[in-house]
Amino acid sequence: MTNRMQRREFLLSTALAAAGLGCLHSRAQSFKPGSPPDDLLLLNQNENPYGISKAAEQAILDALGRAHRYPGESQSQLRDMIAEREGVPKEHLILGAGSAEILSLATLLFGSEGKEVVVADPGYFDFVDFVRSARGKLQSVAVDAEYRHDLAAMERRCSRRVGLVYVCNPHNPTGTIVAGSRLRGFCEEVARRAVVLVDEAYFE
Template structure:
């Protein structure tokens, strides 16, 4: 290659790209020799696909020379039946994060605002800025929960979308139904409120918001869900939104054509058909979460309540030391700068090893 080919070019790219934070995926699993490594950094389901799901994917693989159904018709109808909502109220995408981007693109013009709690899902500011919108971050309270009153106060005439992550990623607490209703009473009805329920299947807090019930009462509410977590299809990328018809239609317009691939569509339907088996797996993860949470409390740790498949350690400047202690024994965890460390509930052996680390590290 010539020096001329390697010389800087003058292609103009969007200035916002230089300002965007990089989305940081969970680290792959590595461990010292002779030690089993566990990836507890991405909130993945530790169980492999169900046999019935694998069988459906295997059969569908013979047709991957053809484009997928762009309308995702069969999965949309199956979701409509499972959730008891009209099919016209469902919009799909390549994971709930992609559907979120579709929502923001559908609602925001350049200079508009997207309000959300922080720290929350790290894709939120990225998605907002890529749409040309300004992210408005409202800090969490001392219990790592949304401050909905402060979020309502942050809404201006340029606000187009508000994001409510429940349970909140990465801190764990769920938003309560009564507090969300009070919040919605203060939100203008022309502002889209996204209730992001990526971890809803793991919720056991009796006061937690039920997104679909809220959606039925509020035309400006959109509920986001995913097959990546409880359903264990993170590698196939399929999520969906439940929205009222005009909003759902707008979300579908902003989708990448043929984005949800044919294997993902088939696997999602097979997973819905195997809901009883998947529910058993979710219950086992919740039981492991409860075991870990109780053991941490017994060790003296004071952590935020979690209704997701992870626990949050708000360690501040001790975050790097804790993350390093975990990685030294083959546990890959997710550090968020000097805010804290999120650890996914994984295999029983991995969770027990985590408790050994926390015992030695000392409660904070």
């Protein structure tokens, strides 16, 4: 009788444990990092809630026949168009495969191998990772009480060892904006000592 009861209790506890593991697995899957539900938009990563425009969709379809070729002359034409629109020399423009490539190149050029890089804290995580990968020295400056760049504190941090100053405006991850007049004055002053990189990807 005792053995039968022990066996029954063992089987019952095993069944309950198995059921519990199934629930845990299901919950673990639902909270798996980097796997949000398909119906959620990542607004913090610039996913467009309205979807792709019809004009952009048609342009992509029209270009499919040339997708197997390198950009070549079309890249130069795009630089010409941007230069004319923005009123800057073509030589001042560089194109990249997304802003991440440009940020990475800027870090390698001006913020690598022991050079100091001034950033807001918290700051855009990809850029911070680029600096660390390039062996730059992060000089993190806390955002102000309104979660904006503390430009005065960032300027004070700019010593002779600083090679690059990074301003993400609107800021990621806080979403705040520095007014253009304040930012221009900051850039004009700090650019005498270091390269200032203003990332405005989130104005889109």
